[in-house]
Amino acid sequence: MFPAKLLKRANVPSKAIIRYKNPDHHWSVVRKKTFAVDKALQHFDDFYNQVYSKKWLSIRKALLKDRHKYVAVLNYYGDLEATKSALESLGALNIRKLFALEKGYIEAALAQNKPDRVLDEIFRRESPTPDSPEGTEVKPDAPRTFNASDYSLKTSLDQADLDTKRLIDSDDSLSVEVLHQFVPATRIKGKEDFILESSHYKMYDQKAEFHVDVSKEYDLHFPEHLNVYCFEEGNKSDFPPAKRASTGVLNYYLMDGGSVLPVLALDIKPNNRVLDMCCAPGGKSLLALQTLYPERIVSNDVSLSRVRRMQSVYKQFLIDFEDSWLGKGKVKLTQRDARSIDYDHYDRILVDVPCTTDRISLHENDNNVFKPSRIKERLQLPELQGEILFHALNLVKKGGVVVYSTCTLSPIQNDGVVHMALKRAWEETDMKIIVKDLSPALMQTKSVYKFAEQRMLRYGHLVIPLVDQNFGPTYFCKLQKIQ
Numbered sequence: 168m169f170p171a172k173l174l175k176r177a178n179v180p181s182k183a184i185i186r187y188k189n190p191d192h193h194w195s196v197v198r199k200k201t202f203a204v205d206k207a208l209q210h211f212d213d214f215y216n217q218v219y220s221k222k223w224l225s226i227r228k229a230l231l232k233d234r235h236k237y238v239a240v241l242n243y244y245g246d247l248e249a250t251k252s253a254l255e256s257l258g259a260l261n262i263r264k265l266f267a268l269e270k271g272y273i274e275a276a277l278a279q280n281k282p283d284r285v286l287d288e289i290f291r292r293e294s295p296t297p298d299s300p301e302g303t304e305v306k307p308d309a310p311r312t313f314n315a316s317d318y319s320l321k322t323s324l325d326q327a328d329l330d331t332k333r334l335i336d337s338d339d340s341l342s343v344e345v346l347h348q349f350v351p352a353t354r355i356k357g358k359e360d361f362i363l364e365s366s367h368y369k370m371y372d373q374k375a376e377f378h379v380d381v382s383k384e385y386d387l388h389f390p391e392h393l394n395v396y397c398f399e400e401g402n403k404s405d406f407p408p409a410k411r412a413s414t415g416v417l418n419y420y421l422m423d424g425g426s427v428l429p430v431l432a433l434d435i436k437p438n439n440r441v442l443d444m445c446c447a448p449g450g451k452s453l454l455a456l457q458t459l460y461p462e463r464i465v466s467n468d469v470s471l472s473r474v475r476r477m478q479s480v481y482k483q484f485l486i487d488f489e490d491s492w493l494g495k496g497k498v499k500l501t502q503r504d505a506r507s508i509d510y511d512h513y514d515r516i517l518v519d520v521p522c523t524t525d526r527i528s529l530h531e532n533d534n535n536v537f538k539p540s541r542i543k544e545r546l547q548l549p550e551l552q553g554e555i556l557f558h559a560l561n562l563v564k565k566g567g568v569v570v571y572s573t574c575t576l577s578p579i580q581n582d583g584v585v586h587m588a589l590k591r592a593w594e595e596t597d598m599k600i601i602v603k604d605l606s607p608a609l610m611q612t613k614s615v616y617k618f619a620e621q622r623m624l625r626y627g628h629l630v631i632p633l634v635d636q637n638f639g640p641t642y643f644c645k646l647q648k649i650q
């Protein structure tokens with residue numbers, strides 16, 4: 168008997184093993200070999216155990232399971248109503264309705280002023296001052312007035328408190344101590360050829376200080392025409408493959424549930440110009456279009472083959488793509504290094520960078536970033552990510568929003584990169600960037616998403632995979648350029 172798990176781990180076709188055609192495929196050889204997926208697991212065990220401690224075991228269990236959970240993004244140009252009914256008959260739920268329900272509970276709890284540790288912490292810890300509308304300057308020193316009885320999600324919609332006390336590396340920093348070891352404060356060095364990863368992380372200078380403004384957001388706008396369905400927590404049903412609609416396009420796109428949040432965080436408004444800097448295979452660009460808001464979306468990727476994948480997604484989901492979308496300039500496909508994209512009045516920029524793709528790295532040996540031949544590239548990821556994000560901050564219009572996202576649990580590639588880009592913006596430019604703390608807004612999503620504790624993060628938010636709700640990991644951080 169051949170140990171099935173071993174064969175799978177090695178990505179070896181079972182027939183090849185049975186026939187012994189390739190001696191490297193013999194199970195005894197396979198057993199001795201350390202594959203990229205094993206290296207990835209070793210690395211995560213080593214690193215994430217220190218960051219997430221006990222929680223890492225449950226995240227690990229979810230990541231190693233094959234049952235990655237998807238959501239279905241319904242195609243507005245397909246058979247929309249029929250598809251809704253079909254998915255509902257399978258027990259799937261409309262995420263918009265779940266968020267609205269949760270928002271109702273929160274508003275009721277706040278209105279009743281019942282003591283609730285979590286709500287108190289998130290909503291009443293600081294007094295809110297009005298946020299600046301897009302494009303106008305925020306005055307960090309604005310006097311704060313706070314009347315607890317006025318306080319509700321509704322009244323605080325679009326309001327934010329500007330947390331001017333949040334000086335990085337000050338003693339009252341929100342982060343846990345261990346995280347500090349992993350968050351770079353200076354330009355990340357990644358050019359070294361042969362360096363132990365553990366030493367690599369020690370190179371980050373922890374001393375330099377700079378100032379970061381944070382403002383809270385109280386509502387997560389769910390666009391009226393966007394329909395996303397999920398199965399509730401604990402329900403491990405799969406969506407059947409999407410059928411073609413009478414219009415010829417597919418009725419829905421399946422994607423990791425976590426991937427919805429960076430696009431919602433972008434808060435695309437009608438007639439916005441949107442840039443998706445690293446778009447392929449294309450789920451998030453498609454989701455952004457399904458809001459029906461963008462006046463134009465530019466979907467860019469550095470790789471030609473991946474731009475073609477994006478194009479084929481568009482063709483499958485948009486009627487008459489070549490003429491009605493590309494031809495009319497509503498969609499533009501570009502193949503550029505994101506760091507060299509030109510200015511074009513972008514209101515919203517999604518920076519969904521290449522990363523260690525933790526879940527994939529644990530399952531697929533092919534092209535795995537933990538292959539020894541890719542170590543240099545892997546160590547340079549934070550540097551590349553930081554440069555792409557910094558360029559996005561430069562490119563976005565005043566008042567515009569940039570969302571940085573990854574599918575890794577690594578604090579270096581997440582908050583670390585945001586930290587580095589903010590610091591660069593602070594030191595090298597006169598841009599003023601505000602970090603949007605979405606914690607209050609994300610309360611609405613808690614029946615669907617499980618997040619890492621906010622004290623684990625400095626800037627962004629992190630959807631963590633758990634066995635019963637196996638989405639993510641998805642990190643996202645919303646930044647607004649106000650100057």
Ligand SMILES: C[S@@+](CC[C@H](N)C(=O)[O-])C[C@H]1O[C@@H](n2cnc3c(N)ncnc32)[C@H](O)[C@@H]1O
Pocket residue numbers: 426444445446447448449450451452467468469470473503504505506519520521522
């Ligand atoms: C995490 S994937 C993006 C996933 C995509 N946003 C989605 O939702 O389907 C990262 C992408 O970044 C692209 N990429 C890598 N380096 C890049 C660069 N310097 N400029 C632009 N894209 C890059 C990769 O080809 C890859 O397609």
